[in-house]
Amino acid sequence: MPAYILIKAVDGWTQADPMVYQKGYPVVVMETDQYVGAQVLPTFVQLVISDATVDDVKHYAKVWMREVDWEIIASNLSIDGHRLRVFTKASLVSASGLNSLTREKVEAFLNKWGASIISVAANSVTFDILISHAIQSDGFWDRDVSDFVFTETGYVQTGGIHTTEANYSSVAEANPNNVAAAIVRAGGTVINNDAINKKMTFTIPRSTVLDKFKGDVGEKTYGPFACRATILTPAAVDAIIAAGGNITRTKAQVASYLHDRLTD
Numbered sequence: 639m640p641a642y643i644l645i646k647a648v649d650g651w652t653q654a655d656p657m658v659y660q661k662g663y664p665v666v667v668m669e670t671d672q673y674v675g676a677q678v679l680p681t682f683v684q685l686v687i688s689d690a691t692v693d694d695v696k697h698y699a700k701v702w703m704r705e706v707d708w709e710i711i712a713s714n715l716s717i718d719g720h721r722l723r724v725f726t727k728a729s730l731v732s733a734s735g736l737n738s739l740t741r742e743k744v745e746a747f748l749n750k751w752g753a754s755i756i757s758v759a760a761n762s763v764t765f766d767i768l769i770s771h772a773i774q775s776d777g778f779w780d781r782d783v784s785d786f787v788f789t790e791t792g793y794v795q796t797g798g799i800h801t802t803e804a805n806y807s808s809v810a811e812a813n814p815n816n817v818a819a820a821i822v823r824a825g826g827t828v829i830n831n832d833a834i835n836k837k838m839t840f841t842i843p844r845s846t847v848l849d850k851f852k853g854d855v856g857e858k859t860y861g862p863f864a865c866r867a868t869i870l871t872p873a874a875v876d877a878i879i880a881a882g883g884n885i886t887r888t889k890a891q892v893a894s895y896l897h898d899r900l901t902d
Contacts, residue, residue: 641667642686643668644667644684646682673884683878687887687888698868701862701864701865702862702866704859705859705860706860708722709722715795720767722766725739730863730900732901736863737863737864741758748767750777770802779820779824785808788802789802791803797844799841800843800847805836809836824850864899874894
């Protein structure tokens with residue numbers, strides 16, 4: 639104790655970029671007094687919290703992240719079709735919907751997995767996906783597979799095991815060993831390798847496909863939404879500027895200086 643928070647005192651070069659520090663954004667929380675008065679002005683000010691440690695207030699300098707989750711609403715296992723809902727975690731969405739999930743944020747991603755959007759609501763998108771279509775999608779293979787011809791040749795509902803033939807005869811440079819390796823990396827098991835006709839048959843369970851999809855959802859949508867969720871009000875920044883660039887307050891007093899953008 640105390641804790642020192644360096645705060646942006648002027649707006650950044652653009653308001654359009656959510657990752658640019660604007661006036662009132664905490665920049666860094668420190669445990670030593672590295673800046674004094676004129677050393678921080680006019681670009682920064684410093685707020686000193688007399689009865690806090692860095693661990694107490696370090697969350698003020700956290701980036702406002704986007705983290706998406708999903709749930710299965712219904713399933714038809716006879717065709718291995720599933721209706722799912724994808725959404726941003728409620729704790730990361732503001733009262734007015736800032737950082738909420740929209741159709742535009744996930745439509746291209748879902749299309750790559752062969753999914754069809756059914757409905758869109760505040761902070762959620764509901765869609766249908768067939769595991770057989772997902773197995774044949776660019777999203778599942780992490781590449782354009784339009785030059786492959788996939789045919790589902792079998793499906794066992796118990797365990798959700800799909801058997802699929804991949805015909806890659808139109809891909810002149812394709813090497814059977816590389817195709818087999820790609821199938822194994824994706825979680826499949828090669829059961830027939832017709833290297834002469836460039837056809838390969840493999841099995842893959844439903845759970846593997848859904849796990850890969852869930853991981854891809856997280857990877858493609860997780861990331862920063864805005865530079866900070868907690869900011870200082872412009873009036874608070876101006877008060878620190880008027881005090882010479884540094885001001886000391888208690889944790890209780892600092893509460894009135896802060897604005898939680900999750901309440902917007």
